[in-house]
Amino acid sequence: ELKNTAPPTKKQLNFLKKLGATVDDRLSASQASDLISELDGNQSPTKRQIEYIKMLGGEVPTTKREAAALSDRLTATASATSEQRKQAQEIDVSLPEDATFLQANEILGAAESELTRKRASHQPSLRSARS
Numbered sequence: 001e002l003k004n005t006a007p008p009t010k011k012q013l014n015f016l017k018k019l020g021a022t023v024d025d026r027l028s029a030s031q032a033s034d035l036i037s038e039l040d041g042n043q044s045p046t047k048r049q050i051e052y053i054k055m056l057g058g059e060v061p062t063t064k065r066e067a068a069a070l071s072d073r074l075t076a077t078a079s080a081t082s083e084q085r086k087q088a089q090e091i092d093v094s095l096p097e098d099a100t101f102l103q104a105n106e107i108l109g110a111a112e113s114e115l116t117r118k119r120a121s122h123q124p125s126l127r128s129a130r131s
Contacts, residue, residue: 008032019043041065055081056101080104091115 005028008016012032016023019039027035045053045060045067052071053060056078061067080095084104088095093111095104 004028004030006030012036015040041068074101076100076102084108 008023008027008029009032012029013023015036016032016039019036021035021039023032041064043064044062045064049064049067049071050060053067053074056071056074058070058074058078061070078101080099080101080103084099084101085095087108088104088111091108091111093107095107099107
């Protein structure tokens with residue numbers, strides 16, 4: 001309730017100004033939040049979004065909003081990258097031929113955790129080293 005009538009914060013007003021918005025004196029914090037989402041989502045994709053989409057073989061869209069949606073879709077559907085396959089070989093893990101990027105991440109993460117656990121269990125403890 002309060003957010004619907006409270007005025008926008010200085011941070012919201014500064015960001016809206018940065019986005020080129022003209023702000024009405026009657027704008028509420030809630031309306032400012034909605035306007036920021038709309039205007040910021042219409043900006044060009046970030047450098048990070050562009051790199052990620054290209055890495056997964058996607059075509060970079062024109063807005064941040066579209067890039068965010070595409071990144072989510074590609075994460076779940078794109079094939080495992082050559083970098084992931086190389087990493088799998090290095091740690092002696094096999095990835096299914098049709099593994100997606102997300103599946104490869106999960107497999108590699110689990111394998112890395114297992115390697116870390118094994119290394120830790122093979123480290124002599126300080127007590128046994130002193131005995």
